[in-house]
Amino acid sequence: MSIRDFRLRAALCLGAALTVAAVTGGAGAAPSLATPPSITTTPFTTPNTDDCPQKTRPPVPIDESEVPAPGQPTPAALPIPSPPLGGxxxxxxxxxxxxxxxxxxxxxxxxxxxxxxxxxxxxxxxxxxxxxxxxxxxxxxxxxxxxxxxxxxxxxxxxxxxxxxxxxxxxxxxxxxxxxxxxxxxxxxxxxxxxxxxxxxxxxxxxxxxxxxxxxxxxxxxxxxxxxxxxxxxxxxxxxxxxxxxxxxxxxxxxxxxxxxxxxxxxxxxxxxxxxPNNPDDxxxxxxxxxxxxxxxxxxxxxxxxxxxxxxxxxxxxxxxxxxxxxxxxxxxxxxxxxxxxxxxxxxxxxxxxxxxxxxxxxxxxxxxxxxxxxxxxxxxxxxxxxxxxQQAQASGEEDDRAGTRTLLVVGGIVVVIALLLGARRMNRPRY
Incomplete structure (x- = not known):
């Protein structure tokens, strides 16, 4: 294999690897190009509340934001009006x-x-x-x-x-x-x-x-x-x-x-x-x-x-x-x-x-x-x-941001392929 052919083939592999990494999220080793991975997603289901899971309190917190200050008691659940307000x-x-x-x-x-x-x-x-x-x-x-x-x-x-x-x-x-x-x-x-x-x-x-x-x-x-x-x-x-x-x-x-x-x-x-005034660089x-x-x-x-x-x-x-x-x-x-x-x-x-x-x-x-x-x-x-x-784009647009990042990586991979192909083509041209 000539050096030019080797560089051309390397360019194709690099671009393909970048694109695959973008699609798979960039984690771990890239899968074989011959057998692309099957992407599975959990089907969306509307949360079921028929059994009244939050009748007395909100869901269990995932962090420590609701831990009372030292010496303060944990607030008791609010009373449940009976009959229910509103009918x-x-x-x-x-x-x-x-x-x-x-x-x-x-x-x-x-x-x-x-x-x-x-x-x-x-x-x-x-x-x-x-x-x-x-x-x-x-x-x-x-x-x-x-x-x-x-x-x-x-x-x-x-x-x-x-x-x-x-x-x-x-x-x-x-x-x-x-x-x-x-x-x-x-x-x-x-x-x-x-x-x-x-x-x-x-x-x-x-x-x-x-x-x-x-x-x-x-x-x-x-x-x-x-x-x-x-x-x-x-x-x-x-x-x-x-x-x-x-x-x-x-x-x-x-x-x-x-x-x-x-x-x-x-x-x-x-x-x-x-x-x-206390910061001269401000x-x-x-x-x-x-x-x-x-x-x-x-x-x-x-x-x-x-x-x-x-x-x-x-x-x-x-x-x-x-x-x-x-x-x-x-x-x-x-x-x-x-x-x-x-x-x-x-x-x-x-x-x-x-x-x-x-x-x-x-x-x-x-x-x-x-x-x-x-x-x-x-x-x-x-x-x-x-x-x-x-002001809340970062919090409410998490999914959009991830999708946008993957799109940029895919486009970047394609651009790299094109650029390297053009470079390899120039190397094949006769010099005058």
Whole structure:
């Protein structure tokens, strides 16, 4: 075999190996090219809740985020109201739909969900409505309701290092930055900033005081499956809500006009903060745009807005509303995954299902708290927010990221093959 032939054959083998490594995930030795591996995947199944596995508590945590602080007791399970709030059928744990209604969409990975009428409070369909799960950042709708009714929105707050050091998703508050409470609310609701939640909670008396106010409001709304442990939605001891309760909390938040406006806002400018005087290498941090992290707002006709959430223990959580022909519906999702559909796509399917049901049908009722939902007049912006403003892309797009990486490796392998073939061809050309 000539050197040229050897190099050509080596090029083909290298490119093929790169491509196979990409398809198989790059782990271990590449399988024989003559016998490509068979790829098997576990079929998707919607989580079964017929036996009421979360009747008293959320699922067992996978980490230590809910371990009580030293000297603090483990919170007891919340009492179970009897009869069930919302009607007899709200005590069921499986899929709850009106008699004679068509089957619900199949591609729903959310363990619990509920579709309700924002204005009448009627529950149209549900799954494990009072099952207890973790809310993640959807609990920020409760913090927002407390704060919007308490704080002076024009007051200027100075960002602290404690704000910047919080765990989880952050909008980008920096020490020494000047922020109005309205801007903090934008960061909280649109971009799910835990740093904004910290700055807001500080004005309510600190995390413990803010949590107490949130729990007091939840109890007054008869959201009896809900117990807040952190202002931001990070998992903590005793944290709990239900698909039913989350619908109640969102309905109450929608009675605050600014909340309804902000969940419908696609993009705003957010202030920067000054350089650290103690760090000679630091520079001023300019302002930047923040975009709404709710994809349903951009992808679903009639979307009003909503709130996303994610933690390792809660998984994907979601609450949103949409309007069609003068009818406004709310959908809540708890303990969902990004497969087979992203949470906002699952929500879209359930909203379609709810809008298709006759107005006279229902399976339950949200409590009447005498809160009349404020109908936002904000119109959707003509253009979506710039790319890169999704503050939870890393958490909620894990599967997409892996697929994108494999695609790049496949393309890279093909490019290497072409480049090496061209190089080998040049070596075969006569030199003049």
């Amino acid at each position: 007899v059928r709200m005590g069921e744990c499986g899929v709850v739909i009106p008699k004679g209604a068509p089957p619900v969409p199949q591609d729903i990975s959310a363990t619990a969900w509920l579709v309700s009428d924002l204005d009448t409070g009627e529950v149209l369909a549900a799954k494990d409505p009072h099952g207890r799960y973790r809310p993640a950042s959807t609990i920020k709708v409760l913090l927002a309701t407390v704060a919007l009714r308490t704080l002076d929105l024009n007051k200027v707050v100075i960002g602290t290092q404690e704000d910047a050091n919080v765990d989880g998703t952050k909008v980008g508050i920096g020490p020494g930055g000047h922020y109005t409470n309205r801007q903090l609310m934008q960061a909280l609701i649109m971009a799910s900033g835990n740093d904004a939640a910290h700055a807001i909670a500080a004005q309510l008396g600190g995390d413990s005081a803010a949590v107490a106010k949130m729990n007091e409001l939840a109890k007054s709304l008869h959201a009896m499956d809900t117990r807040t442990a952190t202002p931001s939605g990070l998992d903590g001891p005793g944290m709990s809500t239900s698909a039913y309760d989350l619908s109640v909390l969102f309905r109450e938040a929608m009675s605050v006009p600014l909340f309804a406006e902000l969940i419908h806002t696609e993009q705003v400018d957010f202030p920067g903060y000054p350089k650290n 520079k001023d941090h300019p302002g930047f745009p923040i975009g709404n992290d709710n994809h349903l707002l951009f992808e679903y006709d009639g979307a009003i807005g909503g709130k996303t959430g994610f933690t390792d223990d809660a998984r994907q959580t979601f609450v949103a509303a949409a309007e069609r022909d003068g009818r406004r519906l709310v959908v809540t999702l708890l303990k969902a995954d990004v497969r087979p559909l992203r949470p906002f796509q699952q929500a879209a399917g359930l909203l379609d299902y709810g809008f298709a049901l006759p107005k006279s049908t229902n399976v339950g009722q949200l409590p009447d708290t005498n809160a009349k939902s404020a109908k936002t007049g904000a119109a959707a912006l003509a253009s979506p927010p710039p790319k890169g403003t999704d």
